[in-house]
Structure formats: structure tokens, C-alpha cells
Amino acid sequence: MTNTDNIIALATASGVGAIAVIRISGKDAINICQSLFKSINGKQLSKQKTHTIHLGHIIKDGKELDEVLVSIFKDPQSYTGENVVEISCHGSRFIQQEITQLFLRNGCRVANPGEFTLRAFLNGKLDLSQAEAVADLISSDNEASHQVAMQQMRGGFSNEIKALREELLNFASLIELELDFAEEDVEFANRDQFKDLINRIINVLKHLIDSFAVGNVIKNGIPVAIIGEPNVGKSTLLNALLNEEKAIVSEVAGTTRDAIEDELNIDGIGFRFIDTAGIRETQDIVESIGIKKTFEKTSQAQVVMYLLDASLVNIANAASINTEIQRIQNRYPDKPLVVIANKIDKAKTDLIKEQFNYKNLLLISAKENIGVEELKSKLLEFVNTGALRNNETIITNSRHFDALLKALEEIQKVHQGIDSGLSGDLLAIDIKQALYHFGEITGEITSDDLLGNIFANFCIGK
Numbered sequence: 001m002t003n004t005d006n007i008i009a010l011a012t013a014s015g016v017g018a019i020a021v022i023r024i025s026g027k028d029a030i031n032i033c034q035s036l037f038k039s040i041n042g043k044q045l046s047k048q049k050t051h052t053i054h055l056g057h058i059i060k061d062g063k064e065l066d067e068v069l070v071s072i073f074k075d076p077q078s079y080t081g082e083n084v085v086e087i088s089c090h091g092s093r094f095i096q097q098e099i100t101q102l103f104l105r106n107g108c109r110v111a112n113p114g115e116f117t118l119r120a121f122l123n124g125k126l127d128l129s130q131a132e133a134v135a136d137l138i139s140s141d142n143e144a145s146h147q148v149a150m151q152q153m154r155g156g157f158s159n160e161i162k163a164l165r166e167e168l169l170n171f172a173s174l175i176e177l178e179l180d181f182a183e184e185d186v187e188f189a190n191r192d193q194f195k196d197l198i199n200r201i202i203n204v205l206k207h208l209i210d211s212f213a214v215g216n217v218i219k220n221g222i223p224v225a226i227i228g229e230p231n232v233g234k235s236t237l238l239n240a241l242l243n244e245e246k247a248i249v250s251e252v253a254g255t256t257r258d259a260i261e262d263e264l265n266i267d268g269i270g271f272r273f274i275d276t277a278g279i280r281e282t283q284d285i286v287e288s289i290g291i292k293k294t295f296e297k298t299s300q301a302q303v304v305m306y307l308l309d310a311s312l313v314n315i316a317n318a319a320s321i322n323t324e325i326q327r328i329q330n331r332y333p334d335k336p337l338v339v340i341a342n343k344i345d346k347a348k349t350d351l352i353k354e355q356f357n358y359k360n361l362l363l364i365s366a367k368e369n370i371g372v373e374e375l376k377s378k379l380l381e382f383v384n385t386g387a388l389r390n391n392e393t394i395i396t397n398s399r400h401f402d403a404l405l406k407a408l409e410e411i412q413k414v415h416q417g418i419d420s421g422l423s424g425d426l427l428a429i430d431i432k433q434a435l436y437h438f439g440e441i442t443g444e445i446t447s448d449d450l451l452g453n454i455f456a457n458f459c460i461g462k
Contacts (some may be wrong), residue, residue, distance in 0.1 A: 006032060007111035008103050009461040010033035010096060017091035021097055023461060024108060025116055029083040030072055032107045036060075037070055043086075050074035058089070060102050066095045073386075075399075080116050081123025112416055114458025118451065121443060128443025128454070129158040132397055136219065137439050143268030144218045149393050157393045157400070158442045164201050165438040170432045171197060175424045194229050198415045205408040208395050215303075221263060221270030224379065225298040227328070228307035233342040237307065237366040238262070238275040241376070269383050274301060298332060303382055305338045305375075310347035310363070318355035324356075336382050340368055340375065399454075400441050407437035 003419060006026030012019070024033060035044040040054040047053065059062040067087040078084040089095050103191045104110065114135070121131045129449075133152035140146040151157070171194050216445050226234045243264055298304055306328055308321055329337055338360040341352045352363060364371030395401055401403045403431040410433040419426050439445035 006108045007115055008100060009111035009116070010100065010106040011086065012091075012462040015091075016093060019088050019092045020096045022087045022089065022096065022103075023079070023111075023116065024085045024087070025082050025111075025119060026108070027083060029085045030074070032103065033072075033085045033087070036102060036106060036399065037068075037456075038064075041127075045070065046071055048072060050077050057098055058087070058102070060098065063104070066090055068099075076123070077124075080119040081125045082119060088174065102455040103462060110141060111460060111462050113454070114455030114462060115460075116160060117348060117458060117462055118455045121451075125163075127155070127158045129153055129161075129397070129441055130447065131443070132399075132454060134462065135455065137398060138459065138462060141263075141267045142218075142221075144268045145270070145396075147268075148215065148218055148396055151393070152396075157208075157395070159440055160204070160393055162442050164204060165435060165442075165444075167197055168201065168413060168431060168435060168438070172428060172435065175428050175431070182387045189291060193420050195415070198418065202408065203265045203412050205404055208393060209401065209404050209408065212382070212395040212401045213391065215394040216398075218269065218394065219396040221272045222379070223272045223274060223301040225274045225301035226305045226307065227298055229309075229324075232307045232309040233366045234275050234307050237305075237340070237342065237364075237372075238273055238329065240366040240369055240372050241273060244311055251257060267380055269380065273381060274298075302335065303338065303379065304328065304332055304335050305340055307342050309339035309341045309343055310352050313341070313347060313352060313355065314404065315351075315355070322356065336360065337376060338375075340364055345370060403437045403440045407434050409435065410434035 004027065004268060006024060006028050007020065008024045011021040011023040030045050035047065036058055037054075037056050038059050039045075039054050041054075043054055043056075045054065050073055051071075053069050055067070055069055058066050058068055066089045071086040071088070073079070073086075075082045075084075087099060089099055100110075102262070108217040117126070117131050117134050120126045121128060126134070130153055131148050137146065137149035137153060140149050175202065220369050228234055241264055261274050262273060262408060263270055265271075306325055307308060308325075313321065325337075326338060337358075339356060339358045341361065342348070343361040343365055344352070345368050352359070360378065362371055362375055364375060366372065395404065410430050413430040414427055414434065416422075436445055440450075
């Protein structure tokens with residue numbers, strides 16, 4: 001792969017549609033397109049202004065292949081920082097393939113995954129964290145993940161990191177200067193001001209690191225396990241939450257043999273619900289495997305919903321149900337547990353409240369859609385959306401999270417070094433390491449392997 005090639009790829013989703021957009025980038029992109037395009041007004045693309053659109057035909061072997069609109073973006077005023085052409089053609093697969101093959105035979109090659117955005121990064125149009133936000137924006141499937149990706153693409157996170165890095169770099173330069181005048185025993189970097197800066201950087205880093213818990217939820221959704229004995233209404237609840245017949249509902253106990261998963265967007269936050277096999281003693285081999293998988297899926301969930309059949313509750317069996325709930329709490333002590341009394345339309349409400357005194361107790365009827373909205377509101381309580389509402393910087397990328405942790409470790413070493421009166425040359429070592437990890441985030445420090453790993457996850461054409 002070289003950055004001097006002219007690259008081409010389909011920028012719209014593969015398949016048949018009203019139109020398709022084919023993107024070309026490279027030094028000769030406009031000239032190549034000009035040789036294969038005939039404007040209805042006889043215009044030459046190379047002589048047209050940037051950011052203009054032109055109607056005409058793509059010509060193959062002297063024949064008109066398709067009527068198209070050609071958009072031209074001249075360097076450096078383009079997404080990649082190079083000459084870029086976007087061809088809007090009719091969405092036939094045949095037309096898409098014919099145009100692409102025509103350009104491949106005339107000086108282009110197929111773009112690698114993420115290569116357009118990689119060139120944007122290499123040409124200084126985006127920093128690395130902004131480039132990664134492009135992939136997050138494309139994959140965002142709810143309002144919250146879209147909002148965070150947009151904030152990062154605008155440079156909110158990278159600007160914060162760059163500002164800290166610049167201040168730290170200034171002090172690092174003063175300390176390096178001190179080393180040049182070591183014999184004169186002069187101090188250019190005021191240690192009190194330096195300590196104030198270090199404290200401020202530590203606070204910012206801790207805040208960003210803490211935001212990853214929310215960011216990970218926003219990006220990947222919250223896995224919620226629905227567990228309980230057979231026939232208490234787990235599948236009915238899943239169907240009620242999703243408002244569709246996703247899971248099979250039957251009066252026969254043990255119908256659900258495998259975990260069924262689906263996602264639901266609640267106020268911009270993604271929740272991934274997992275309907276599991278009913279928990280009970282059984283000799284059925286297949287059902288036993290399903291129950292084993294229930295516990296595996298529950299261990300992976302962030303929230304556990306335990307369903308009980310309220311219509312069957314009486315004073316005699318309430319104690320055993322409480323014992324089972326306590327067993328679940330003990331098995332998953334770090335997970336929020338929501339106890340849901342289902343089929344409340346057939347039960348005595350006062351008895352349920354009296355026998356099951358839990359903080360997160362909800363009374364519902366999944367079949368009659370009673371209390372389902374209250375359940376959705378309860379689930380939102382487990383997500384701290386304050387930072388999102390206040391438009392604060394939120395970390396969603398595990399690579400950034402790892403770099404921040406390493407930067408914090410080095411900055412804390414600098415803090416300890418100042419307190420203990422460490423010499424400037426030793427302080428400089430830890431400062432350089434912190435600067436290195438800051439640079440990893442924004443892309444000021446990169447390697448081919450790092451870039452390869454990041455952009456390999458992009459779609460082709462972006």
C-alpha cells in the first residue's frame with residue numbers, strides 16, 4: 001500500500017438502490033475521471049472549481065455506460081486532503097461494477113478498509129482520535145452513541161488532550177533547559193506551578209478514565225439477563241419489551257432451551273436483553289445445557305432481572321422463592337438485581353409487597369403490558385447519563401482508555417518525584433513517557449502496526 005496510488009471504492013452500501021456513490025482519491029483522480037467522463041456541456045473537470053457537481057456520462061469503449069453526477073474536491077480542500085471525485089450513478093450492481101472495473105483499468109486500485117480516512121489522518125485533516133470517531137459514527141445505532149461520536153469527531157476529546165500535552169511539554173522544555181545549566185544550579189521551571197499543573201492533569205485524566213464506564217455502555221449497550229424458573233413469563237416479557245413476537249411463548253414449562261438475544265433503544269441508550277432457559281432441576285439433557293448457558297449469560301450481563309410468577313405466590317412458598325432470589329444475589333453480588341413479580345393481574349398485590357421487600361421490586365403483567373414502561377425507567381436508573389446530558393467528554397474507545405491509564409501512571413510518578421525532590425533529569429524521563437502516551441491518543445506518535453489495526457476495522461469506502 002502506498003499513499004501515491006489513486007484509490008477507488010463504493011462509498012454507499014453494497015446492493016441495489018436508487019443511486020450509488022463511487023469515491024476516488026489520489027493525485028490523478030480528477031484527470032482519470034476526466035478521461036472517462038463526457039460532460040453534457042463539454043466541460044473539462046480539471047478546469048472546474050473545487051466543490052462543484054457536473055452532469056454527464058461515463059464512457060466505456062465509446063459508448064455511454066450511465067448518466068452520472070460527478071462531484072470534484074480539489075486538494076487540500078477534500079476529506080482526504082487529496083484530489084477526490086465522487087460519482088453518483090444509478091444503483092444497479094452491474095453499473096457499479098462496470099464503472100469500478102473501468103477505473104481499475106485506467107490507473108486506480110481498490111481502496112483498503114479505512115484507507116480514505118487513513119489518508120485524511122496522514123494528510124493532517126483529522127487526528128487519530130477523530131479518525132476513530134468516524135468509525136464509531138458509522139456504527140452508532142442509538143442517539144447516545146451518535147452524540148458521543150459526533151463530539152469526538154469535532155475534536156472535543158483530542159483538543160482536551162492536546163491542551164494538556166502542550167502545557168506539559170512547555171514545562172518539560174524548561175526542565176530540559178535546567179539540565180543544560182546544571183552547574184549553575186538554576187531553576188527555570190517553577191516547582192509550585194509545575195505541581196499545580198500536575199494536579200490538574202491528574203484530575204482531568206481521572207475524570208476521563210471514569211467516563212469510560214459510561215462510554216462503554218453507550219457504545220456497546222447494556223446486557224440484561226432475564227432469569228427465573230420455567231413458565232414465569234420471561235419470553236412474554238422479552239416480547240413485551242421489544243413489542244414483537246421474538247420468543248416462543250407456551251404453557252409448557254422449559255420451552256426456551258437456548259438464550260435468545262435482542263436489542264432495544266430506551267431514551268437513546270441501547271439495552272441487549274437475554275431471555276434464558278428457566279432455572280430448575282431437570283433430567284432433560286438439552287434443557288440442562290440451556291440452564292448451564294443461563295448462568296454463563298448471566299455472568300456476562302451487567303443487570304439481572306429475576307422473574308417470579310406472582311399468581312402462584314402464597315405464604316407457604318414465599319420463603320423458598322426468597323431463598324432462590326438470595327442465591328442469585330450471592331452468585332452475582334456486583335450486579336444490580338431487579339426482582340419482577342409478573343402476572344400481577346392475577347395476584348394479590350399486598351401479599352407480594354409484604355413477602356418480597358426488595359429495593360428494586362417491580363409489579364408487572366407482561367401479557368397485559370402493565371408496568372413495562374416502569375421497568376424501562378428502572379433500567380435507565382442504572383446508567384449515569386449526567387455526563388452525556390452535560391455534553392462532557394466521554395471515552396468510548398478501549399485504546400484511548402489504556403493510553404490514559406498509562407499516562408496517569410507516569411504523571412503520578414512525576415507528582416511523587418516533585419514531592420520527594422527528585423532531580424530534573426529523572427523527572428524528565430517520566431514526563432517524556434506521559435507525553436508519549438498522550439501522543440498515542442491523538443496520533444502524534446504512531447506505528448504502522450497501530451494504524452493497520454485501527455483502520456482494518458473500517459468499512460471499505462470510508
